Structure formats: C-alpha cells, structure tokens
Amino acid sequence: xxxxVAIIGRPNVGKSTLFNRLVGKKLxxxxxxxxxxRDRREGDARIGNLKFRVIDTAGLEESxxxxxxxxxxxxxxRALAEADVVLMLVDxxxxxxxxxxxxxxxxxxxxxxxxxxxxKCEGKAGAxxxxxxxxxxxxxxxxxxxxxGEGMSELFDILLPFEKEEPTDDAPETAPRxxxxxxxxxxxxxxxLEAEENKRPLQLAIxxxxxxxxxxxxxxxxxxxxxxTGPEAGVTRDAIAIEWEFEGRAIRLVDTAGLRxxxxxxxxxxxxxxxxxxxxxxxxxxxxxxxDAVETFDKQDLTIASHVIEEGRALLIAVNKWDAVTDxxxxxxxxxxxxxxxLPQVRGIPVVPLxxxxxxxxxxxxxxxxEIHKLWNTRIPTAKLNRWLEIMLMQxxxxxxxxxxxxxxxxxxxxxxPPTFSLFMSSRGELPExxxxxxxxxxxxxxxxxxxxxxxxxxxxKNPYAEKKG
Numbered sequence: 001x002x003x004x005v006a007i008i009g010r011p012n013v014g015k016s017t018l019f020n021r022l023v024g025k026k027l028x029x030x031x032x033x034x035x036x037x038r039d040r041r042e043g044d045a046r047i048g049n050l051k052f053r054v055i056d057t058a059g060l061e062e063s064x065x066x067x068x069x070x071x072x073x074x075x076x077x078r079a080l081a082e083a084d085v086v087l088m089l090v091d092x093x094x095x096x097x098x099x100x101x102x103x104x105x106x107x108x109x110x111x112x113x114x115x116x117x118x119x120k121c122e123g124k125a126g127a128x129x130x131x132x133x134x135x136x137x138x139x140x141x142x143x144x145x146x147x148x149g150e151g152m153s154e155l156f157d158i159l160l161p162f163e164k165e166e167p168t169d170d171a172p173e174t175a176p177r178x179x180x181x182x183x184x185x186x187x188x189x190x191x192x193l194e195a196e197e198n199k200r201p202l203q204l205a206i207x208x209x210x211x212x213x214x215x216x217x218x219x220x221x222x223x224x225x226x227x228x229t230g231p232e233a234g235v236t237r238d239a240i241a242i243e244w245e246f247e248g249r250a251i252r253l254v255d256t257a258g259l260r261x262x263x264x265x266x267x268x269x270x271x272x273x274x275x276x277x278x279x280x281x282x283x284x285x286x287x288x289x290x291x292d293a294v295e296t297f298d299k300q301d302l303t304i305a306s307h308v309i310e311e312g313r314a315l316l317i318a319v320n321k322w323d324a325v326t327d328x329x330x331x332x333x334x335x336x337x338x339x340x341x342x343l344p345q346v347r348g349i350p351v352v353p354l355x356x357x358x359x360x361x362x363x364x365x366x367x368x369x370x371e372i373h374k375l376w377n378t379r380i381p382t383a384k385l386n387r388w389l390e391i392m393l394m395q396x397x398x399x400x401x402x403x404x405x406x407x408x409x410x411x412x413x414x415x416x417x418p419p420t421f422s423l424f425m426s427s428r429g430e431l432p433e434x435x436x437x438x439x440x441x442x443x444x445x446x447x448x449x450x451x452x453x454x455x456x457x458x459x460x461x462k463n464p465y466a467e468k469k470g
Contacts, residue, residue, distance in 0.1 A: 021146050093126050122147070288316050
C-alpha cells in the first residue's frame with residue numbers, strides 16, 4: 001500500500017465501523033458497547049482508485065499504569081508511530097467531550113498529520129456537534145457517516161495528497177492452476193503445483209480457551225508486543241491477522257478470541273467474538289490449538305479440536321505453560337490418550353510442549369506447522385492410488401450386499417486441502433462405514449498422512465479409465 005492511515009478517537013465514536021467501510025468487509029467487531037476494540041487491526045483499504053493501509057485502534061483512555069486501558073493506549077501509540085496520516089474521529093451526535101479536547105491536544109504535538117472526522121453526521125442530529133468540532137483546532141472537520149457511507153468523497157479528497165508513487169511490475173500475473181480428478185498429473189506436475197502454492201501465504205490460526213496464552217504466543221513468534229496480553233481472561237475480542245514470514249515462507253498469522261463452552265456464552269459481544277473465531281477456523285489451513293498444561297486437556301479443548309477436524313483443517317496441539325508442569329510424561333500421555341479416544345478419525349496429531357511467555361519450545365512449533373501443511377496439501381497420482389487399492393481389496397475384499405459382493409471399480413483423488421478421494425463402485429448397495437474406515441486408515445498409514453483429515457466418498461458411475469469396447 002502507498003501510505004498508512006491510523007483511525008484514532010475515544011471509545012464508541014465509530015472507528016471500527018469506518019475501518020470496515022474502508023476495507024469493504026466486516027472484519028472488525030462492531031457493537032454499541034464502548035471499548036469493543038482492544039488490539040490494533042490492519043487492513044487493505046480503498047476509496048475509488050486510492051489504495052492504502054488502514055489501522056483500527058482501541059478507544060483512547062487517559063491511563064498510564066499497567067491496567068488493561070493503559071496497555072490498549074500503548075497499542076494506539078504504536079499505530080500512531082506507523083502512520084503517515086491520522087484520522088481523529090469524533091461523534092457529532094454526542095458533541096465534543098472533554099476527552100475529545102484532551103486527545104486533540106495530544107495529537108497536535110505529534111509530527112504525524114491529523115485530519116478531523118466528524119462521524120455520525122447523517123440527518124440533522126449531528127449538525128451542532130459538527131460546528132463544535134471546529135473548536136478543536138485540527139482544521140475543518142469532514143462530515144461523514146461511516147455506517148451509511150456518506151462523505152466518502154470528501155474523505156478521498158483529504159487522503160489523496162498522501163498517496164505515494166509505487167514501483168509497478170509489468171509482468172503478467174499467472175493464476176494458480178486448478179487441479180481436478182479429471183486431469184491425470186505426473187509426479188513432476190504435482191511437485192510444480194505444490195511449489196506454486198508455497199508462494200501464497202500459509203493461513204495459520206491460533207485458537208483455544210480464554211487465557212490459554214494465544215496472544216502471548218503470537219508476540220513471541222513475531223518478536224514484538226503486537227497483541228494485547230495480560231492476566232485477564234478474554235483480553236482478545238477480535239480475530240487479528242498479521243502478515244509474517246518464517247524462513248522465507250509467507251504466513252498470515254491470525255490470533256483469535258477464546259472459545260468457551262456454548263452454554264457459558266451469554267453476552268452478545270462474546271457471541272460475536274466466538275462467531276469471528278469460528279469464521280477464522282473455516283478460512284485457515286493449519287490450526288494451532290493452545291492448551292493450558294496446568295488445567296489439563298478438558299472437554300472444551302476436545303470440542304474445539306473436533307470442530308477443526310470437521311472443517312477439514314490440519315490440527316496441531318500446543319501445550320502452553322509447560323514450565324509449570326511437574327510430571328511431564330504423565331501430562332503428555334494424558335493428552336495423547338484423550339486425542340486417540342475422542343478423535344480416532346485423525347491419528348498422529350502433533351503435540352508441541354512450550355512456554356509462550358519464556359519462549360522455550362516455541363522454535364519447534366513452526367517447523368511442525370510447515371510439515372503438517374505439506375501433508376494437508378498431499379496429492380497422490382491416480383495410477384499409484386489404484387495400484388494401492390488393488391492390494392487393499394485383495395487383503396480385505398468388500399462385504400456382501402443382496403447376496404453379491406460389492407465391486408469397487410477404481411479410486412481417484414478429487415482434491416487436496418484436505419486430501420479428498422472418490423471411490424467408484426457398483427450400485428448394488430452402500431459401502432459400510434467400517435470398510436470406509438479400513439480404506440482411510442490404509443491411506444493414512446501407507447501414504448504417510450498422519451494428523452490431517454482424510455475424506456473418502458463412495459460413488460457410483462462409469463469408470464473413465466476402463467477400456468472402451470468396440
């Protein structure tokens with residue numbers, strides 16, 4: 001992006017609503033409750049042909065101790081340091097408050113240019129507040145309604161002078177090649193496709209119960225205090241994405257709000273946070289489930305793990321606060337036993353003990369993520385797959401149906417991410433679930449596919465690989 005814009009103001013003036021309007025998506029949580037946003041959120045924004053990076057910040061509070069409000073303020077100060085221009089929002093319907101005046105004085109001391117935005121100016125109710133905004137001494141306020149999209153042309157005009165020339169790349173972009181079951185690829189072509197996919201950012205989500213240490217892990221991984229952390233449970237509310245790189249591999253790292261049991265989620269804001277976290281899981285490729293080693297691996301952890309598997313994501317367990325565990329062998333055995341009993345459909349899920357606070361063991365996490373991501377992208381050539389199928393059928397033939405044995409014709413991989421297969425067979429009857437599990441377990445063992453979901457769908461149809469008879 002050519003320049004960076006930070007949106008700053010006191011709580012509940014509409015900063016996140018404006019952020020969502022600029023990025024064109026409902027990424028930031030919006031609610032009438034003041035102080036919904038806590039971490040700073042970044043996104044690619046656009047007004048017409050003007051493109052820029054925008055940062056949504058927490059509501060400014062007058063606090064300088066170690067409280068949550070003070071930590072939120074420090075996050076906002078970091079956003080101010082990164083910005084080329086600041087949009088200070090005020091609520092025109094509420095009028096100018098003493099807090100608005102205080103922070104206007106604070107922003108005037110900053111070397112970063114400030115532009116005053118009077119939000120909620122739809123209708124006539126915001127007119128008095130718009131006139132009051134002139135008294136802040138930040139220039140003429142721009143009337144705007146972030147919720148209804150009014151005043152965006154005026155916002156375009158004040159941001160246009162900050163646009164910078166960017167180097168252009170005239171090389172044509174090549175779209176990623178699609179792969180389907182109808183196309184027989186060689187092993188060389190599959191390797192080329194995998195190399196092409198590695199150029200795109202790996203979508204990595206960190207999930208878990210509240211206060212498991214997710215934000216602390218993110219800060220340790222990227223080497224800076226990017227996420228708001230603290231002893232309070234539920235500090236993170238929004239799912240915050242961070243563009244990052246590990247050993248030359250682009251990664252889009254997403255920190256999420258803690259997921260409590262459904263029966264305990266009562267407030268509207270927490271329901272929004274949970275829905276946002278579940279959306280992130282659906283969009284992820286690899287999910288790291290943070291588990292508190294002190295509180296053991298409980299039912300809610302298993303529920304989250306099961307949801308990740310059902311969504312077809314690759315799963316990895318990070319056992320945090322490992323330095324506080326006395327009997328480590330017993331703790332690891334407990335986690336692996338519960339995984340094998342509760343999630344038998346996915347064997348070999350990696351378990352990485354670590355301490356997000358001290359950094360011990362964190363260096364082992366990303367290599368495991370890259371390893372499991374590669375497995376999740378596995379493609380098996382059809383010829384190799386059917387040679388394997390012949391052996392499996394000889395070792396254990398399909399069961400009988402209506403007095404005749406079911407006939408499996410051939411098998412093919414219809415997609416990867418996760419590995420998904422179609423099993424073409426005769427139409428005499430349904431293949432029992434036990435036989436499908438036999439084939440899935442064989443695929444996992446023979447093609448070395450631990451820890452990732454494998455989907456196998458029996459189908460009836462004509463074998464396109466059979467020779468046509470004249």
